[in-house]
Structure formats: structure tokens, C-alpha cells
Amino acid sequence: MRDYFDYPILGVLGGMGPAATVDFQQRLLNIRAAEKDQDHLAVVTWNHAGVPDRQLAIQGLGASPVAALQHGIQQLIQAGADKIAMPCNTVHYWHATLQQQSTVDIFNMIDLTVQQVKQQHGTSQKVAVLATCGALQTGLYQHALQQQGIDFICNDAAEIEDILMPAVYAVKANQLQQAGEQLHDLGQRLLARGADSIILACTELPIALAAVESSILAQCFDTTQILAEACVAWSDDYYNC
Amino acid sequence: MRDYFDYPILGVLGGMGPAATVDFQQRLLNIRAAEKDQDHLAVVTWNHAGVPDRQLAIQGLGASPVAALQHGIQQLIQAGADKIAMPCNTVHYWHATLQQQSTVDIFNMIDLTVQQVKQQHGTSQKVAVLATCGALQTGLYQHALQQQGIDFICNDAAEIEDILMPAVYAVKANQLQQAGEQLHDLGQRLLARGADSIILACTELPIALAAVESSILAQCFDTTQILAEACVAWSDDYYNC
Numbered sequence: 001m002r003d004y005f006d007y008p009i010l011g012v013l014g015g016m017g018p019a020a021t022v023d024f025q026q027r028l029l030n031i032r033a034a035e036k037d038q039d040h041l042a043v044v045t046w047n048h049a050g051v052p053d054r055q056l057a058i059q060g061l062g063a064s065p066v067a068a069l070q071h072g073i074q075q076l077i078q079a080g081a082d083k084i085a086m087p088c089n090t091v092h093y094w095h096a097t098l099q100q101q102s103t104v105d106i107f108n109m110i111d112l113t114v115q116q117v118k119q120q121h122g123t124s125q126k127v128a129v130l131a132t133c134g135a136l137q138t139g140l141y142q143h144a145l146q147q148q149g150i151d152f153i154c155n156d157a158a159e160i161e162d163i164l165m166p167a168v169y170a171v172k173a174n175q176l177q178q179a180g181e182q183l184h185d186l187g188q189r190l191l192a193r194g195a196d197s198i199i200l201a202c203t204e205l206p207i208a209l210a211a212v213e214s215s216i217l218a219q220c221f222d223t224t225q226i227l228a229e230a231c232v233a234w235s236d237d238y239y240n241c
Numbered sequence: 242m243r244d245y246f247d248y249p250i251l252g253v254l255g256g257m258g259p260a261a262t263v264d265f266q267q268r269l270l271n272i273r274a275a276e277k278d279q280d281h282l283a284v285v286t287w288n289h290a291g292v293p294d295r296q297l298a299i300q301g302l303g304a305s306p307v308a309a310l311q312h313g314i315q316q317l318i319q320a321g322a323d324k325i326a327m328p329c330n331t332v333h334y335w336h337a338t339l340q341q342q343s344t345v346d347i348f349n350m351i352d353l354t355v356q357q358v359k360q361q362h363g364t365s366q367k368v369a370v371l372a373t374c375g376a377l378q379t380g381l382y383q384h385a386l387q388q389q390g391i392d393f394i395c396n397d398a399a400e401i402e403d404i405l406m407p408a409v410y411a412v413k414a415n416q417l418q419q420a421g422e423q424l425h426d427l428g429q430r431l432l433a434r435g436a437d438s439i440i441l442a443c444t445e446l447p448i449a450l451a452a453v454e455s456s457i458l459a460q461c462f463d464t465t466q467i468l469a470e471a472c473v474a475w476s477d478d479y480y481n482c
Contacts, residue, residue: 044287044316047284048284050248
């Protein structure tokens, strides 16, 4: 059996939001069969609810979250983190800034997701990006998809403002049923407009879609799951080296 | 709005098991209505799967977990924890040892639970303790209930060995359905033997019972929930002081 002190430590910079952070940790447990506690990963999670709102910051309507994020990364490193995952898509807007200040490597969820889209579909299919206003405004996914030559569509501004954003905040308030139905509807619109698959570009989305057992999940790239799988693979590789 | 640096930090010493640690974090989110991320707690969780098996240690069949536990507490303190919760009943066997070495206070889940039993039922009712072999062997709950003059019963040795322990390890392996049915059956036996309520003295138990929507949950003292409520109350008090 592996010794306690031989495990690589995965750091999770959470709080964005708190529910998505818990969902991410559950995914880490579900990925592979474990017979006992000791088969799982060693994870330290900084799930601080007080990170300033990323959406407001991107729109210039609220404080920057960077000082809080840098503090969180520092605490994770002090707690022994060997690599850091951020289960929030929007926060990757600051990925380069945070990576510059961090002595440990930070997974890039956007790159991991776009790589997986390309691996599965090449450039022959059209992908939809289901994302928050803030994430779309930064162009995070649009740029990464363009660079890979992958065609994409998004919801229109009114759909995002009137339906997607209230649904995301409903998940943060633990109101999953209505949010799930609305997000399912938004996803179906994207498929009806010619998308072959959908990137769930916000980690609150799969929580609500799972709560209503949405059929569109089968056609989605679930960014929470993609990041979790990369973390488990990293932990396995670390141990095998 | 509260400033990021004004939140008290709850430390969670997890890994016992990893699924119970995630369940505990979800409870922290569900306890009170939140409208936005920032309404939740600031939590740092040390969910290290490699803590040596507590059951084996108590039975003298495996390594002591104390060095690993002390290390986990140290990492949580370095990450800024102001108070520590351990969402595992059995590990409270070492509570005094760990508290002695820790510069921050550690919640006592056993005391919190027995206090709640006494508050709700006084000493007029009989409570059952649904617990692992290791927890029962330490007498953790039996002593605390005796001290409060509360009458109690437990499953017999064969039930624990043949049914409860395999069910607990099944939860650790994420096999919830069968475990839930078996635990429901064990709980019903305790009620049939005259118990008015049941202490779920292992944090894996409510996960399996919830998975099968067991009717006995309504008659249970859920130790995960009791600890989570104490943590949320502590965070509220800390902020109000």
C-alpha cells in the first residue's frame, strides 16, 4: 500500500462557486473504481466563498478577484499542493496572471477542453459554447476554438442575459430544478441551430442539467469532468514515475 | 458585502473517507439559503485518501493514523484554518491526542451528537448506535451516552461483522445501492428491538441510506449534519462577534 507521505497533493482553487467545487471533488472520486479510501487521491481544497464575483469584475462593475485568487493559491502551496486545478471556466481569464505568480503548475481547463473537442470531432463539426456573459466577453473559448480551426456558435445576448445568467445564479442559490429546465432549453436551441455538441463552459451548468437528468448531457463536453479526469491522470502518472 | 479577508476559515480534516468528506462539504452548502457564492463559508479541506485505515489501527491490525492526522492538521493550520472539523466518527478516538498537539480548536462530533440526543429526547428514550466495529470497540459513543444517563443499544457482533462493515467498505468503493438496503435493514432491526432513534455513528452511513431514500433517516441523528450545522453556527458567530 502506498505510504501517506508518497501521495502527490492536488490543490483545488475553489469557491467559484462553492457548489461547483464540491461537484468537482465528487467527480474525482467517481472516475475510477476504488476498493478502499486509500485508492483515492490526496486533495487539498481552498473553497473560499468570498472571492469577488468574476462576472462583475470582467464587466468592470466589481472588484478584481486577483488578490483573493493569489492568496488562495498561496494557501494551497503552503498546504503542500504539487499542482493546482481551478474548477471554474471564467476564472481562466486570469490563468496567465495567476500562473506567473505561482511556483506550481496550474491546469488549464480551457485548453484541456478544446483539445478534447479536437480529438473527438476534429474540425469537421460545429460546437456550441454554453457560457456566462463574463466568459463570453473574455473570448476565452472563442479564441481557443478559432486557433484550432473549430467552428462554433453561442447563444445570443438576450438568451444569455435573460435565461442563462439567472439560471447560473439559481444554481449558486441551490435552486436546481428550474435552472436545469431552462439550461436544457437553451442547449436544445443550440443543437437546433446546427451544433453537433455543446461545451458546458461554466461549472455550475452540469449540476443543474444533472438535477433534471437532461438528455443534452450526452452531447456535451463537461468541463468539470474533463478537468477531473486530467487531475486523476496526473496523480496516476506522478505515482508511476 | 463581507471582504474576502474577513471570513473565518473552517478547516476540514477529511479523507475518512473521501466520499464522506465531500458529503460533509455539500451539507455545509445546503444548511442555509444563499443567494450568491459569497454567502457561503470559507473552507479549506484536507481530503487525503492515504490516512491509514482507522478500523485496522484500533484492532491492532494496521499502522496508527496519528502521524498522518497530525500532518493533516498542520497543513490546515498553515493554510489558515481557525477551527477544524473531522467528519469521521471513529477518528474521534484520537480527538484528545490531536487536540493536545493542535494550536486551533477541533470540533468534537461525538459530544455535539450526544448533546443533541439529550436536547431532543432527554433521558426518557432509548437510542441505538449504528457504528463500525472500530468505533464500538473504542466505546466512544457508549461512554458519552452513559455519562449523560441515556439508555442505548447496538447491533450484535455478527451483524456488525457480516453486514455493517461490508456495507461501509462498499460506500468507500462507491457501491451505494446494496449498502443502503443492508444498512436500512440493520437500522430497522434496531428500531424493532425498542430503539426510538438511531445515531448514524459513521459518516459513510447517511450516504448509502440517502441513495436508497431509506425511511429510517427520519428517525436518525445524522452526525455529518450535526457537525455541519455546528460549523455554520460557528462561522456565523465568528462573524457576528
